Each structure stands twice: as C-alpha cells, then as structure tokens.
Amino acid sequence: MCGIIGYLGSHQAVPVILDGLKRLEYRGYDSAGLAVASPGRIHVLRAAGKLSNLEERAWETTLHGTLGVGHTRWATHGAPTEENAHPQMDASETVAVVHNGILENYARLRHELLDAGIPLSSDTDTELIAQLLGRVAGPLAERVLRVLPRLEGQYAVVAVSRDEPDTLVAFRNGPPLVLGVGEGEFLVASDVTALVARTRKVIFLENGDVAVMTREGIRIVDATGTPVEREVEELDWDPGRAEKGGYRHFMLKEIHEQPDAIRNTVLAYLDAERTGVALDGLGFEPERLEGVRRIHLVACGTSWHACLVGKFFVERLAGLPVEVDYASEYRYRSPLVGSDTLVVGVTQSGETADTLAAMEMAAEAGALLGTICNVRGSSAWRAATARLLTQAGPEIGVASTKAFTTQLVALLLLGLGLRSSRGLADREDRELVAALQRLPLAVEQTLAVDQELYGRGVELITAGDDSLFLGRGILYPIALEGALKLKEISYLHAEGYPAGEMKHGPIALVQEGFPVVALATAIPTRDKLLGNLMEVRSRGASLIAVAEAGATSVTSLVDLVLPVPDVPILLQPVVTAVPLQLLAYHVAVELGLDVDQPRNLAKSVTVE
C-alpha cells in the first residue's frame, strides 16, 4: 500500500527520492515524507496530503546528503497527519525508518515503550520500530537483527542511522522490497516502478531477509545473521512506460495502451504457427496437470471480476469445473482443495495480501499453485509453480484497466492451453486463436469512437446519484467491473447486476431519469436482456447500451449506444469493458476528480 524508496549513492538523495516517490504515489497518497542522513544528523521532512506538499517543502529547504529514504503513505495506524507521516524517528533522533505493513503486536509494544518512559510522538506502529531500534546499541544492521524478534505482523522497513551515513538497511516480512543495483549506487523500493528510471538490475528480497547496503556493496542475511544468496535479475520494463507520455492521466494512457498490451499477451503464448496456445515450460504442461480435476480462481477487486469471466472460458474450453472466490473469503470458508485442484491467484501487482494468503493456504493443502500476474518477480510470481504473465507493463492508475483486459486474455489462453493439454483442441480453437490475434484491432476501433458520445454518456450518468449496470452470462462480470470503475473514480454509487435478477429487487430504485447501463452485444440471451431493458425503460430509466454498431433492436430502445465491433462471444468481455472504462473516466474528469489517485484507495493492497 505505502510506497517506499531508499537511496545510497553519489548523487544528492532528495531529487532521487522525490522522483521515486512520484512514481510510487499511486500506492498511497495521504501523506509523504523523506529523511536525509548526513554525518551526525538526520533531517526529516514530512507533509500531510499529496506528494506535491512535500515537494514544495523540499524545494524551500536545502537538504544535502547522498543517503536517504522516502515514503508515501496509505494510513493504517493513525490519521493521515504530518505527525503520523513517515519517516518516523526514535526519541533521541538517531534512526529514521519508513514502513509498509501493520505490526500486530502494536498495542503491547506501545504500552511497553510508554511504561519505559519513552515519549511517543505519533499514533503509528512505525514509530515503535524506530523507538525499538533507538533503544539498542551497535551498528544499524545489528540493531535490526536484535529488534526483529520483537516485531509481529507484516512489515517492509528501510532504516537509516545518524551515526552511519553510508549504510541503508532494509528488511521485510510480508510486503515486498526490491533492491536496485545501479552504477555506483544502490536503491531499495516497495516496487520496481520506482527503480526503472535508474537501473534495471534488481534483487527481490525474500521474507525474513535483512539487506545491508553500504558504499562497498550489498550483504543480505537472514534473521540469524547468516548470509543468504539472492540473484540479481534484469528487468525488461521500459522506464518510459511508467510515465504519462502526453496523456492527461495515467488511466487514459493505460486505456489506450490496451491494444498493445493485449497483442503482447496473446503473442507471448501462441505456438510457432500461431494457430494454437503453447503453455510449455510454464507449469501448465499435461504431466503437471495430470490428476487435476477442478480449478479454483482466487483474486480481489477487478481481478476477481476477470476470474468470473475466466470461469466461463475455462469451463467451456477445458471442460473442468471452476470455482471463483474472493481471496479474502477463500481461506476462511474451508474450501475443498487438495492435490486434484489447480488454484490460480489472479493479480496485477502480485502483492495483494489476501490473494497471497489464499495462494499460500492452497499450496499447503497440496494444490498445484498457479498465478496470472502482471509483475514478474512479485510475491505471487515467486510463490506459484505454474505462471502466466500478463504483458500489460506497469499500471500506475489506481483504477485497473489494461491489467484487467490482459487478465481476461490470459484466462482465455489458459482455457485454450488446458483444452489442448486435455487433447480437446479442434478447428474451432484455431478460429478463436485467429480472432484473438485480431482482438487488438477491435479494441483500437472501440477506442476510436467519437468522444462526443461519451459526453452524452456523462450527462446521462451524472443526472442521478446512483446507476445500475446490467449484463447477462459472460457479460455480467463486465457489468460488475463497469460499476466498480464508476464508483472508485467518480464516487457515484453504481451497482452491477445480472439483468434477469433486476426485477427481484433493484428495479425498485428505478424512476424518471435513473441511469441504466447495459451490456447488449450479440450474446444468446440478448433478447431476454432487451426485455429487461424495456421493464426499466417503461419506469422512466435512461438507457446507455454497449452494443455493436447497427444493432437496431438495441438502438431503437436506448438513449445512447457506445459502439463496439462485432467479435466472437468469448472476446466480447474484452471489447465491452473498454467503453465502460472510458465512461467512468469521462464522468470523473467532468466532476473534477483525481482520476489517477481516487480517495481512500491504494494501488496495491498489501494488508489484509
């Protein structure tokens, strides 16, 4: 959730840290801070609110030093005030720490420190880590090893000491930390997005690792101080992809990147002839899958919506029963999971705490563990045996767009791959594979639609405070996703509903001008959906439909059609998701809201 950056090198630390924080701001943005260590002193600057407040302060103050840490916060313990912003220091200001996560023994540690007469200046659990480090003697790395057994819960921490202006110490248990190995400099960050502008050589820390960076090099030890080996990996992310590139918002840029993201995801998994799917070497091979009788898909939020569509894909193509669970519910409902189950955690970030916990539980129960993930090297990626990478590239906008559509594509590829590994592939598969290769073009056509149509859509949606998104069958999850997109960035209440269920309750909401958005492309139940739309129309609803241009049965019934090209049914979830992303985007822009950083949200939810 929170963003962390640390720097040790030959450049001034403040600009490097501010640049890193800008790239991380999507992770949390209710306050921010930085600390620069110079011999004999740690200078700390913090500000409540957006990062720009901290930047203003940083430019007003001259802070010299080539070692520092920075943090952008999503509040857990303590309100989003300056006092609770990170870095936090101990009472004698000898150490400063930034932290992502939650200490579960917070109350006990707090009482213990207060009983010992230590004055606490914040409500945060982070300050307790700084105070504990301040109370033990020795070099910073040794102090960390002594304090570690006292910390219960989830943490990714980076610490600096007043007395060691050449040392940066990072340690984790739960939330991720990745080290960057640059030219004469080391960095550490909560995710690679903050590093790619300076280096592509990275080391992913494992749980329990303590990394000690000095000007001589990096040493990584475990909690007992025993050295551990961690591989230096080379990232293939282009730093330019984590910038806005002329678009007003990351979300809009990412919506427009979907044709490429989809193309790259499809091409990554097609066979040499491009007529079938080849999941060779990815852990989904027949010998691995032998004995798998059922599939569980677990995820959160938008990724969960992708899984709901994935159930249609995999059941239809591979003929295996699929269950879809919210990751946060899965492990508390005693699911029937064992060695006959393939459990796939679907996650953009690969760091969502609930998804990771569900995956861990499934692995312990003996399941074959898979992931569909957008970040190579993330925790989900490393935990899984069978892996498909969505090739969306860095997604910065908090509202997920290109990650979602590439997840849909990856789930479809998984369905096709499983089908072929079960010997079921036939001519229809080749047709679907051909259509998949044309899908980027269909998405381009959807994006090229006259933007004035969205202006009309905005008028219809903003006429009310609530709206209903309706879909049936494979498009019902897209209705859920469309409603979620609108809610999270425009703060307007919206509900996704299976159209046939609408008359069992939600229809009571409908009155004159009530906005209803329907997924009305050519699915077998379209006539039934149109019947449902007539029911709300006759009660005064205004209707927006996503449908293929020229579908007269739809155009004659609704106030506005957001057109999409005609594509095979299994590809309709992808093309119909795009207009709903654009609709939500334009509504939020019209309402003057912060599209990329909606209130209360964080991009990567690393606490349960």
Ligand code: F6R
């Ligand atoms: C919504 C959104 C979230 C994420 C959810 C899971 O637009 O982005 O609902 O989908 O937090 O995140 P990942 O996919 O990183 O596990």
